[in-house]
Amino acid sequence: MSGSExxxxxxxxxxxxxxxxxxxxxxxxTLLRLFAAGRENSGATVMFHSAVSARQGLIPxxxxxxxxxxxxxxxxxxxxxxxxxxxxxxxxxxxxxxxAKEFVRRVKHPTDKRRVLVELNREKIAHLFAFFEEWARxxxxxxxxxxxxxxxxxIRFLQVMTQEQRKAAARLSG
Amino acid sequence: MSGSExxxxxxxxxxxxxxxxxxxxxxxxTLLRLFAAGRENSGATVMFHSAVSARQGLIPxxxxxxxxxxxxxxxxxxxxxxxxxxxxxxxxxxxxxxxAKEFVRRVKHPTDKRRVLVELNREKIAHLFAFFEEWARxxxxxxxxxxxxxxxxxIRFLQVMTQEQRKAAARLSG
DNA sequence: GTACTTAGTTCGGCCGAACGAAATATTTGC
DNA sequence: GCAAATATTTCGTTCGGCCGAACTAAGTAC
Numbered sequence: 001m002s003g004s005e006x007x008x009x010x011x012x013x014x015x016x017x018x019x020x021x022x023x024x025x026x027x028x029x030t031l032l033r034l035f036a037a038g039r040e041n042s043g044a045t046v047m048f049h050s051a052v053s054a055r056q057g058l059i060p061x062x063x064x065x066x067x068x069x070x071x072x073x074x075x076x077x078x079x080x081x082x083x084x085x086x087x088x089x090x091x092x093x094x095x096x097x098x099x100a101k102e103f104v105r106r107v108k109h110p111t112d113k114r115r116v117l118v119e120l121n122r123e124k125i126a127h128l129f130a131f132f133e134e135w136a137r138x139x140x141x142x143x144x145x146x147x148x149x150x151x152x153x154x155i156r157f158l159q160v161m162t163q164e165q166r167k168a169a170a171r172l173s174g
Numbered sequence: 175m176s177g178s179e180x181x182x183x184x185x186x187x188x189x190x191x192x193x194x195x196x197x198x199x200x201x202x203x204t205l206l207r208l209f210a211a212g213r214e215n216s217g218a219t220v221m222f223h224s225a226v227s228a229r230q231g232l233i234p235x236x237x238x239x240x241x242x243x244x245x246x247x248x249x250x251x252x253x254x255x256x257x258x259x260x261x262x263x264x265x266x267x268x269x270x271x272x273x274a275k276e277f278v279r280r281v282k283h284p285t286d287k288r289r290v291l292v293e294l295n296r297e298k299i300a301h302l303f304a305f306f307e308e309w310a311r312x313x314x315x316x317x318x319x320x321x322x323x324x325x326x327x328x329i330r331f332l333q334v335m336t337q338e339q340r341k342a343a344a345r346l347s348g
Numbered sequence: 349g350t351a352c353t354t355a356g357t358t359c360g361g362c363c364g365a366a367c368g369a370a371a372t373a374t375t376t377g378c
Numbered sequence: 379g380c381a382a383a384t385a386t387t388t389c390g391t392t393c394g395g396c397c398g399a400a401c402t403a404a405g406t407a408c
């Protein structure tokens with residue numbers, strides 16, 4: 001039934017059947033459902049992410065900068081320029097905007113007075129965290145439907161997919 | 175160990191411990207690992223998504239339009255304006271760009287000559303599909319590490335998370 | 349201490365996406 | 379068939395992010 005096609009209607013999604021084994025019927029069907037669920041989830045993740053950013057009034061380059069600061073701690077403007085791929089002049093504007101929105105602060109570099117360290121403003125970030133904590137409670141509640149063993153399986157799966165996506169993203173960019 | 179804090183170092187991530195139960199030690203620990211894995215995976219998903227878009231030379235509004243066309247089939251410019259939230263004049267430019275990149279075609283509306291139907295150019299999309307099919311093979315290979323029952327659990331989990339993310343995104347936007 | 353390098357900002361300009369208003373083409377209502 | 383309504387495009391403008399070049403300030407080499 002799901003494989004039937006009318007003559008006038010053409011395929012709208014990739015032919016993923018080609019990527020699954022044919023010898024194990026149930027597994028093949030499960031993989032297809034997994035692809036579908038993964039695709040839906042990816043879309044929802046992207047939309048959720050952009051909704052959060054839009055709510056904070058952030059554009060992609062600003063998100064990226066905040067992400068870098070969260071990962072690596074305070075960075076100089078030069079570091080930000082290198083990691084974001086922006087020109088130095090653009091970083092000045094970027095940090096100006098983030099500072100105006102109070103997401104970051106410029107502080108003096110302890111030893112080199114030419115440099116400017118950009119650090120996250122934790123008080124501001126706290127509001128964002130409050131939202132995520134509330135959301136985490138919803139997630140935890142939704143996880144009631146899963147045993148701890150099942151969640152372990154999910155974690156393992158997510159880690160594998162994270163690897164695959166990073167690999168594919170790098171291949172696309174490089 | 176993981177709960178220790180030095181005096182000078184402040185918390186960099188939300189206090190998710192508050193969202194997990196305290197009575198079941200293993201479950202609490204598993205939920206925290208799940209949050210961490212989910213967070214990593216979300217980031218990877220967003221980066222993968224933007225890598226694909228960048229590779230195709232697409233900006234967010236163009237992606238959104240293509241997504242709508244894929245979901246609903248051919249749409250008029252008015253439909254696109256309503257769904258994307260853009261002004262009619264902006265849709266003209268949007269479709270111009272997508273048409274120049276050969277992702278879509280303008281076709282006459284069968285009955286109403288005022289209207290313009292915008293439809294996906296499947297030949298162009300086929301290239302994109304070829305990439306996703308190859309990628310699906312990698313995913314299928316990576317799934318060898320999971321039993322079919324485990325994959326069923328993962329599917330169920332993804333569906334629940336998709337719901338939660340959509341709900342949260344709607345709450346943020348509305 | 350003078351010349352050179354490095355870090356960051358300021359300035360002016362550019363480009364692309366989005367907009368509102370006016371123009372055009374077509375359909376609908378009477 | 380003529381007026382009002384509808385769909386889209388054209389036009390001119392605005393706005394924002396990014397850039398290169400020039401500039402300032404601070405460290406480094408000799």
